Amino acid sequence: MYLLYSVLTFLVLVAAAPWFLYQALRHRKYVGTLRQRLGRLPVAFNLDGDHSIWIHAVSVGEVLSVRPLIADLRLRYPRLRVFLSTTTRSGQQLARRHRTEVDGVFYFPFDWTFAVRRTLDVVKPKLFVMVETEIWPNLLRECRRRDIRTVMVNGRISNRSFPRYRLVRPLFRRVLADVDHFCAQGDDTARKLVALGADPARVSVTGSLKFDAAADSRGRSRGGERVLRFFRLSPHRPVLVAGSTMRGEETAVLRAFNRIRTTTSHALLVVAARHPERFDEVERLCRAEGLSTMRRTDLPIDAEPRVDCIVLDTIGELAALYQIATVVFVGGSIAPFGGHNILEPALFGKPIVYGPHMENFAEISEIFRANAAAVQVASEDELENTIVELMDDPVRRARLGAAAGALIESNRGAKDKTIADLLTVLPPQRPGAVVRPFRVVH
Numbered sequence: 001m002y003l004l005y006s007v008l009t010f011l012v013l014v015a016a017a018p019w020f021l022y023q024a025l026r027h028r029k030y031v032g033t034l035r036q037r038l039g040r041l042p043v044a045f046n047l048d049g050d051h052s053i054w055i056h057a058v059s060v061g062e063v064l065s066v067r068p069l070i071a072d073l074r075l076r077y078p079r080l081r082v083f084l085s086t087t088t089r090s091g092q093q094l095a096r097r098h099r100t101e102v103d104g105v106f107y108f109p110f111d112w113t114f115a116v117r118r119t120l121d122v123v124k125p126k127l128f129v130m131v132e133t134e135i136w137p138n139l140l141r142e143c144r145r146r147d148i149r150t151v152m153v154n155g156r157i158s159n160r161s162f163p164r165y166r167l168v169r170p171l172f173r174r175v176l177a178d179v180d181h182f183c184a185q186g187d188d189t190a191r192k193l194v195a196l197g198a199d200p201a202r203v204s205v206t207g208s209l210k211f212d213a214a215a216d217s218r219g220r221s222r223g224g225e226r227v228l229r230f231f232r233l234s235p236h237r238p239v240l241v242a243g244s245t246m247r248g249e250e251t252a253v254l255r256a257f258n259r260i261r262t263t264t265s266h267a268l269l270v271v272a273a274r275h276p277e278r279f280d281e282v283e284r285l286c287r288a289e290g291l292s293t294m295r296r297t298d299l300p301i302d303a304e305p306r307v308d309c310i311v312l313d314t315i316g317e318l319a320a321l322y323q324i325a326t327v328v329f330v331g332g333s334i335a336p337f338g339g340h341n342i343l344e345p346a347l348f349g350k351p352i353v354y355g356p357h358m359e360n361f362a363e364i365s366e367i368f369r370a371n372a373a374a375v376q377v378a379s380e381d382e383l384e385n386t387i388v389e390l391m392d393d394p395v396r397r398a399r400l401g402a403a404a405g406a407l408i409e410s411n412r413g414a415k416d417k418t419i420a421d422l423l424t425v426l427p428p429q430r431p432g433a434v435v436r437p438f439r440v441v442h
Helices: 001-029 060-076 089-097 114-123 137-145 164-168 169-176 187-195 210-219 222-230 250-261 278-288 316-323 341-348 359-370 380-391 394-410 412-424
Strands: 051-057 082-084 104-107 126-130 149-155 179-183 203-205 239-245 268-273 293-295 309-311 327-330 350-355
Touching: 001 137, 001 169, 051 060, 060 082, 060 089, 060 126, 060 149, 060 210, 060 412, 082 089, 089 104, 104 341, 114 137, 126 137, 126 278, 126 412, 137 149, 137 169, 149 210, 164 169, 179 187, 179 412, 187 203, 187 210, 187 359, 210 341, 222 278, 222 316, 239 250, 239 316, 239 341, 250 278, 250 380, 268 278, 268 316, 278 293, 278 309, 316 341, 341 394, 350 380, 359 394, 380 394
Parallel strands: 051 082, 051 126, 082 104, 126 149, 149 179, 179 203, 239 268, 239 327, 268 309, 293 309, 327 350
Antiparallel strands: none
16 A cells, blocks of 8 residues: 555656756745655764754745744754754745744654655654644654654644545555544544544644744744844835735736725735745736836835835745734635744734635634634635735724734633653653764765
8 A cells, every 4th residue: 555655656656757946946935845856965064963843844834833933942942953844845945934942953854664764864853743734654654664643733623635645645645644643623524533533632723823823923023023124114004015915916906906095095015925936927017017116125124115016036035024914814715725824913913814724723713703803705706805805904803803812812721732642752861961972974
């Protein structure tokens, strides 16, 4: 069964090779990462062969959500190094920006046995921590063979992916048996894991680390706050921030913004496309609407932007920028992409609007809707009308923002619960001096 899985993943990669080649040539994606994805980490990555904790976070959202755990892990396991892997380029960029928090950052290997073994030989983990739904059969089986403990943290299984997993339940049951513990975001995900074959004794509900990450970011935002120096706005200037937008979503946002400008000509629109390769496209869309447009990287520092629209062409600055917003639209939710993180604007008590497709944040979205802390719309037309109405209703904005901020505080605690489960899976060694072997390097 594992051989069949490996063959199928190889065939999928071969079939997708033209797309990867296009992305490499057009957007420089995947260039220079193939060696690491094949398990070829440099020897210097872990020169002394120290044992470690390996954390895998796919992209930006997962990297941000796992950051609250890292400091605690280093404190609890002082004899182990901490390495962080990502799959996407944007996730890698963010992880490297916070490189001092871990001992090394690298690209996650393809889930082929030879690549996995090469990576494990260098990283030498005692504990493998996968964030959210990163379930890789060959890696987990090899971890089991090497007596490496494995834990899923912030686990979630969306309604969209659950039927697909259920189709291969016999394989999935075997794969889940190789995981020592599952820390699920909510009851729904816990039930799905058990239905797919996970041992109920190995499943616990710890809540979402994203709430802790959002709250903890208050004390960590000095780097992110630097972006505010490019947005020295007058206090009464309305700002619409459209974050993590996907293709097709900017059109409705631009229609709403043009309606806002008919009564408030000095309004500002900030658009942050989810994928860097779309920055040029979004800039063209804004200009085509007759909006004076600049990129964030072209803005003068310590000055108010004298344009209608700004395209955020940087990674890692969006979360801090939410605090200047009058109204926030979180993208990937009108187009069917599963939604993006609504906790970042909630941290600043902002009124949040998102679409019907929030499968990747279903449990968080439900909490917000149940507490009247955000507005979920069903269509582009409703999105347009809702944005315009909120811009003209300060009382409703304040009510939504206050409810959103209160939810952040009331749902903290996932980090402590997760750490408690990790300590059960891998009890820390007694404290003592860490002596690293001495090697002569020629």
